[in-house]
Structure formats: C-alpha cells, structure tokens
Amino acid sequence: MTEKGHASLKEPYLPQVDHSPRKSAWRRFRQIESREWWLWAFAVAVTLILTAGIISLTIFQRETAAYSAYWSDLNDWARGLAALVLLFDVYTMYQQLQLQRIRRQLAHRNQLFELITENAADMIAVVDNNGQRLYNSPAYEKVLGYSEEELKSTSSLDQIHPDDQQKVLNAAEQARGTGRGQRLEYRMRHKDQSWRTLESTASVIRNTKGEAEGLVIVNRDITERKRAEELLAHNALHDGLTDLPNRALFTDRVQRASLRARRSSGSQFAVLFIDVDGFKVFNDSLGHSIGDELLIQIGSRLAASFRQTDTISRASLNDSPTSDDTLARLGGDEFTVLLEEIREPSDAIRVAQRIQEKWAAPFFINGQEIVITTSIGIALGTSTSADAEGLLRDAEIAMYRAKRAGKSRFEVFDPAMHSNAVRRLRLETDLRKAVELGEFTAHYQPIVSLQTGKITGFEALTRWQRPEGIVMPGEFISVADETGLIIPMNRLLMRQSCEHLRSWHSQFPTKPLLTMSVNITPKQFALPELASEIGLMLEQTGLDPACLQLEIMETIVMGDPDNAARVLSQLKALGVRLGIDDFGTGYSSLSRLQHFRVDTLKIDRAFISKMDTDAESHEIVRLIIMLAHNLGLKVVAEGTETEEQVNQLKQLGCEMAQGYFFSKPIATDSIVKLLSSFQSAMKAVASGA
Ligand code: C2E
Ligand code: MG
Numbered sequence: 112m113t114e115k116g117h118a119s120l121k122e123p124y125l126p127q128v129d130h131s132p133r134k135s136a137w138r139r140f141r142q143i144e145s146r147e148w149w150l151w152a153f154a155v156a157v158t159l160i161l162t163a164g165i166i167s168l169t170i171f172q173r174e175t176a177a178y179s180a181y182w183s184d185l186n187d188w189a190r191g192l193a194a195l196v197l198l199f200d201v202y203t204m205y206q207q208l209q210l211q212r213i214r215r216q217l218a219h220r221n222q223l224f225e226l227i228t229e230n231a232a233d234m235i236a237v238v239d240n241n242g243q244r245l246y247n248s249p250a251y252e253k254v255l256g257y258s259e260e261e262l263k264s265t266s267s268l269d270q271i272h273p274d275d276q277q278k279v280l281n282a283a284e285q286a287r288g289t290g291r292g293q294r295l296e297y298r299m300r301h302k303d304q305s306w307r308t309l310e311s312t313a314s315v316i317r318n319t320k321g322e323a324e325g326l327v328i329v330n331r332d333i334t335e336r337k338r339a340e341e342l343l344a345h346n347a348l349h350d351g352l353t354d355l356p357n358r359a360l361f362t363d364r365v366q367r368a369s370l371r372a373r374r375s376s377g378s379q380f381a382v383l384f385i386d387v388d389g390f391k392v393f394n395d396s397l398g399h400s401i402g403d404e405l406l407i408q409i410g411s412r413l414a415a416s417f418r419q420t421d422t423i424s425r426a427s428l429n430d431s432p433t434s435d436d437t438l439a440r441l442g443g444d445e446f447t448v449l450l451e452e453i454r455e456p457s458d459a460i461r462v463a464q465r466i467q468e469k470w471a472a473p474f475f476i477n478g479q480e481i482v483i484t485t486s487i488g489i490a491l492g493t494s495t496s497a498d499a500e501g502l503l504r505d506a507e508i509a510m511y512r513a514k515r516a517g518k519s520r521f522e523v524f525d526p527a528m529h530s531n532a533v534r535r536l537r538l539e540t541d542l543r544k545a546v547e548l549g550e551f552t553a554h555y556q557p558i559v560s561l562q563t564g565k566i567t568g569f570e571a572l573t574r575w576q577r578p579e580g581i582v583m584p585g586e587f588i589s590v591a592d593e594t595g596l597i598i599p600m601n602r603l604l605m606r607q608s609c610e611h612l613r614s615w616h617s618q619f620p621t622k623p624l625l626t627m628s629v630n631i632t633p634k635q636f637a638l639p640e641l642a643s644e645i646g647l648m649l650e651q652t653g654l655d656p657a658c659l660q661l662e663i664m665e666t667i668v669m670g671d672p673d674n675a676a677r678v679l680s681q682l683k684a685l686g687v688r689l690g691i692d693d694f695g696t697g698y699s700s701l702s703r704l705q706h707f708r709v710d711t712l713k714i715d716r717a718f719i720s721k722m723d724t725d726a727e728s729h730e731i732v733r734l735i736i737m738l739a740h741n742l743g744l745k746v747v748a749e750g751t752e753t754e755e756q757v758n759q760l761k762q763l764g765c766e767m768a769q770g771y772f773f774s775k776p777i778a779t780d781s782i783v784k785l786l787s788s789f790q791s792a793m794k795a796v797a798s799g800a
C-alpha cells in the first residue's frame with residue numbers, strides 16, 4: 112500500500128509517458144486511499160477490542176474472591192499496556208492523517224503539473240544527464256511535428272541546428288553547475304525540415320544527495336516573433352519602396368569602409384551620389400504611382416548595372432563580387448553607391464560612366480516609354496577622409512555641381528566645391544529667414560519708348576535689404592529659385608508691384624497705361640498653379656491684365672518648348688503680356704518663337720553694351736530686331752548705357768530701351784518724382800537724335 116503511494120511520490124514531476132491512463136490516476140489514488148483507510152480502521156478496531164477485552168478482564172478479575180496480589184499486579188500491567196496501546200492508536204491515527212494530507216497535496220501538485228505540461232503551448236522536456244529524453248510534453252508534436260515515438264528514438268541534440276549545438280551543451284552544463292541555465296535561443300529542425308527558433312531555460316533536477324540527475328527544459332517557439340523582429344530590423348535599415356538599404360545602413364557601411372581604410376593606409380573607396388534628372392517633373396506629370404514604379408525600376412536597373420559594372424571595373428583586382436548592400440536609396444530620387452577598395456579615382460569614374468551609359472534604354476511603365484538621365488557626384492574616401500556623413504555630403508555637393516553643369520554627367524568632389532557649398536548653405540538659411548522677416552523690396556527700372564521718349568513702364572527688380580546693406584539679385588535669385596523660396600518671395604513682390612502700379616496709374620493716367628514687367632524664374636514657371644495665382648492676384652488688385660508683362664528667360668522657354676508653349680498660352684489667356692528675357696543668351700530656334708504667344712523680345716545686355724563698339728554685336732542686335740519684327744514682336748533693349756547705343760537702337764527700329772542711360776532701378780518713393788520730371792526731359796533726348 113505505502114509502496115504504491117511512494118512510487119507516485121518519488122517522481123511527482125515525471126508523469127507517465129502513456130498519456131490516457133494518467134487521466135484516471137487521481138481516481139486510482141482515491142481508491143487506494145480509501146482501501147488504506149479501511150485497513151487502518153480494521154487495525155484500530157482490533158486493537159481497541161483487544162484493549163477493551165484486557166481492561167474488562169482485569170476489572171472483572173478484581174471483583175472475584177480469588178483476588179490476590181499476583182492478579183492485582185497483572186491487572187495494573189494490563190491496564191498500563193492498554194493505555195499504551197490506546198496512545199499508540201491515537202498517535203498512529205494522527206500520523207496517518209498527516210501522511211494522507213501530504214499525499215493529497217503531492218497528488219494535487221502532480222495533477223497540476225500534468226495539466227500544465229499537457230496543455231502548455233511551451234514545450235517541456237525532461238532529459239537525463241546524457242541528454243536522453245525522459246519526457247516530452249504534447250506541445251512538441253504540435254510545434255515541431257514529431258510524435259512521442261520519434262522523439263524517444265532520438266537524442267535531444269539530434270534536431271538542434273549544428274551551429275547552435277555547442278551553445279546548448281554549454282547552457283546545459285551551466286545549468287547543472289548553478290541550478291539554473293541562462294535564457295537561450297537556438298534553432299531546432301521541424302519535421303518538415305524548416306528551422307524553428309526556440310527560447311529555452313533549463314532547471315536542474317537533483318537527487319536526495321544533491322547531485323544533478325537531469326534537467327527540466329522549457330522551450331518556447333519564438334519563430335514568429337523572431338521573424339517579426341527581423342522584419343522590423345530590416346525595415347529600419349531598408350527603403351520601403353525599393354528594398355534597398357537606406358541612409359542609416361549606407362552610412363554605417365561607409366563608416367566601416369572608412370575604418371578599414373584607416374587601418375590599411377593606402378586603401379581607397381568611393382561614394383557615388385546618383386540623382387535622377389527632372390524626376391519631380393515625371394512625378395508631377397505622370398502621377399505618384401508611376402513615379403514610384405519608376406523608382407523601383409531605377410533601383411533594380413541600378414542594382415543590376417552596378418553589380419555588373421562594379422565587378423567589371425575591378426576585375427583586375429580579383430575582388431570578390433560586391434554585395435547589393437553597397438547600393439542604397441537615400442530617399443526621393445537619390446541613390447548612392449559605395450565602391451570599396453578601389454585602386455585609383457579613375458575606377459570610380461569608370462563605374463559612374465558605365466552607370467550613366469545604362470540609362471540610354473527607356474523604362475516602360477503602364478505602356479509609357481520614359482527616358483531618364485542621371486547626374487552623379489563622386490567623393491573619394493581615403494584613410495584620412497572625413498566621416499561617413501561628410502563623404503556623403505561631398506558626393507551630394509559634386510552631384511549638384513554636375514546638375515548645374517548641364518545634368519546627365521558626373522563630377523568628382525574637390526575642396527573648392529565644399530567652401531562654395533558652405534557659403535551656399537549659409538545663404539539658403541539666411542534667405543529663409545529673410546522671407547520670414549520680409550526683407551525683400553522691389554526697385555523699379557523704367558522702360559522707355561524710343562519713339563516718344565516717355566516711360567512706358569517699369570521692370571520690378573528685387574533688392575534684399577539686409578542690416579549690413581543691400582544685396583543684389585544676382586547673388587540670391589538662383590539659390591532662391593533652386594530652394595523654391597522664390598515662390599513666396601515673388602508672390603509678395605508681384606502683388607506689391609501691381610499695387611504700386613495701380614497707384615501710379617491714378618496719378619499718371621498715360622495712354623497707353625504704364626506697364627509693370629516682372630521676372631519669372633524656372634521654379635515659378637514650373638508651378639502648375641502659376642496662371643491661376645496670377646489671375647487671382649490681378650482680380651484682387653484690380654489691375655488691368657494688359658498692364659502686367661511677364662518676363663521669362665529664353666533658357667526656360669527653350670528648355671522644354673512643348674511645356675513652355677502650354678504654360679505660355681495659359682498665361683496669355685489671362686490677358687497679360689509676355690516677353691522673352693535675356694534674348695540671345697540661349698540657343699533659340701527662332702522658328703520656335705512663333706509658336707509661343709509672346710509680345711516682346713528683350714535683347715540681352717551683353718549685346719547692347721557692346722553694340723556701339725563691336726560691329727558683330729551691332730549686327731546681332733540688328734538681326735534680332737529684324738527677326739522679331741518679322742514675327743510681329745516688339746523689341747526692348749536691355750542695359751542701354753550710352754547715348755550712342757540709344758541712337759543706334761532707334762535707327763534699327765527698336766521700340767523700347769531700358770538701362771542706366773535712362774535710370775538705374777530706384778526705390779518706390781522716388782518713382783513719382785521720376786515720372787514727373789522724366790517725361791519731359793527724356794522726350795528731348797529721344798526726339799533730338
Ligand atoms: P534681368 O531681368 O535681365 O534684369 C535686368 C538686370 O540688368 C537688372 O539687374 C538691372 O539692374 C540690370 N541693368 C539694367 N540696366 C543696366 C545697365 O544699363 N547696365 C548694367 N550694367 N546693368 C543694368 P539686377 O537687378 O541685378 O537683376 C538681375 C537679374 O535678377 C534680373 O535680370 C532678373 O533675371 C533677376 N531678378 C531680379 N529681380 C527679380 C525678381 O523680383 N524676380 C525674379 N524672378 N527675378 C529677378
Ligand atoms: Mg528681366
């Protein structure tokens with residue numbers, strides 16, 4: 112009876128391998144226990160009856176006549192013995208009760224253990240000191256697919272990933288030494304041959320002498336969690352659109368390359384900064400989903416061409432092929448390449464050239480053929496180079512230089528570029544502040560009719576009023592345009608100029624009315640809402656649209672003639688006048704000009720300033736005036752400084768002139784005075800020739 116009880120006590124943590132009888136174990140235990148109770152009751156009853164017999168016998172004996180001293184002693188002994196037996200019974204009963212209580216507790220714990228191990232999602236295993244499995248919870252089959260028999264026939268190390276086996280053995284050893292092993296991650300093979308990642312902790316089982324007998328190992332399947340973590344880590348370091356490494360990962364790679372170069376002096380590497388020319392135009396005109404698709408295709412073409420070109424360019428170095436990780440997308444249309452261990456700068460140049468050659472073939476997206484070009488900046492890294500961010504910035508500066516030099520080309524960074532870039536950066540910051548503080552005002556330069564000598568209008572020219580003095584547009588307009596700051600800047604200036612003109616109209620109601628010429632930069636010209644904005648402004652200021660003349664540089668118009676024609680007719684529909692500025696500086700096809708709905712041509716200062724001294728310039732001016740007239744356009748001569756120039760222009764039939772000879776650009780408050788005095792004074796000059 113107790114033997115059986117002990118058998119279940121001895122291994123409360125080792126349930127039977129056979130699962131089904133385990134469910135009735137508790138019932139069996141209750142049967143045994145009740146049987147035990149009966150036996151105990153029987154034993155106690157027998158001793159009680161015996162004791163009662165002895166006591167009654169001795170009492171009965173005392174009342175007989177044959178009572179003697181001998182019987183008296185015997186009776187005393189018998190009573191004493193009966194008392195002892197009674198005490199023993201009571202004590203035994205008490206012990207039995209204790210024992211039953213402990214047994215119940217243990218049985219309850221055993222039942223709990225069974226419940227937990229069998230229902231737990233975690234895999235619980237008991238192994239002996241040789242790694243042989245003594246018990247595996249049912250979760251093993253659910254998670255790893257192995258049946259009880261399959262597990263029994265293998266050792267616990269068999270399914271562990273070879274790379275992780277040593278780690279597991281070390282952890283088991285440690286658990287045996289300290290009583291509890293460290294939390295451990297390792298891979299185990301699923302029956303379907305895939306690897307599952309498990310997280311496990313081991314606790315030691317000790318025998319009565321305190322020696323380690325085996326281990327209880329609790330394994331949790333963390334494959335999904337691991338996958339999610341890996342995905343998150345991947346996303347943190349890769350671009351979501353192209354799946355190429357992102358800025359963080361790229362910078363880290365450059366940093367490592369830089370450290371390697373520092374360790375082995377003489378080794379070089381290069382960073383290529385690739386930017387798609389005019390990507391914004393594609394994105395805005397074709398839509399963002401096509402833009403995204405284009406970026407994906409660019410990414411894969413770059414990856415393919417880079418892998419190829421990089422190995423080609425360095426084949427002689429017998430390098431191992433480079434990994435994709437050296438190609439990254441920083442964001443937008445910016446891609447970067449890290450070329451490690453190049454022999455000399457020309458290696459990087461060769462890679463850049465070959466990447467650019469790859470763009471000749473068009474991309475096809477949604478049946479549309481798209482041809483793109485790229486500008487590439489190259490920064491070379493050596494053992495003494497700046498940090499990764501610095502190199503990336505240098506490559507970007509060189510890329511911008513390539514863009515300014517006409518796109519679809521590459522530039523190698525040099526230190527002069529750096530100081531220019533720093534200056535430019537400062538200018539950008541200052542410009543931003545100046546826009547917020549409203550530090551820009553317009554100066555107005557009169558445009559004079561060469562026939563009448565009267566002022567026909569003005570050109571609004573921006574001045575930046577800084578605390579340290581006035582800054583001329585030549586120093587900031589191009590930067591303002593590239594950064595887009597020109598948009599808020601000129602929106603305000605155009606409105607101001609139109610308002611000023613309105614007030615001059617009321618004071619000087621000339622016939623025709625005075626005009627206002629304002630300049631439009633490339634960024635403004637590309638603004639889809641340009642026409643509607645100007646229309647609204649005209650409505651709000653109440654200015655006659657015919658009094659507003661928009662000057663668009665020849666280079667803007669000729670850059671993309673089809674788009675220019677579309678925008679120009681939108682503007683024309685407002686009723687404003689249009690003029691081509693700085694004519695003669697671009698490569699205008701005059702036949703194109705007739706497709707543009709423009710009213711005037713403004714001949715560039717470069718020709719006017721030399722026309723009285725240089726016969727060729729004079730001839731060019733003559734030809735431009737003639738051709739313009741053929742096209743029905745009026746001509747304005749810009750930068751007229753001398754009387755001789757004025758006379759020659761008049762002879763050539765030029766309608767209008769503008770320049771220091773008449774007036775420099777002047778501030779608003781001087782305009783009224785100028786208008787009053789100028790009209791009569793200039794009339795004499797103009798008509799006297
Ligand atoms: P632009 O439109 O060709 O303006 C004419 C430039 O020639 C002005 O320079 C003017 O001051 C200068 N100029 C006029 N007459 C003479 C002369 O007889 N001799 C000489 N040497 N120069 C003369 P400024 O004001 O420095 O403007 C330069 C350029 O900046 C302008 O060229 C225009 O393209 C741009 N710009 C100026 N203000 C604005 C503006 O408000 N918005 C935009 N978008 N561009 C502007
Ligand atoms: Mg102009």
Ligand code: MG
Nearest residue numbers: 692693713749
């Ligand atoms: Mg001009």
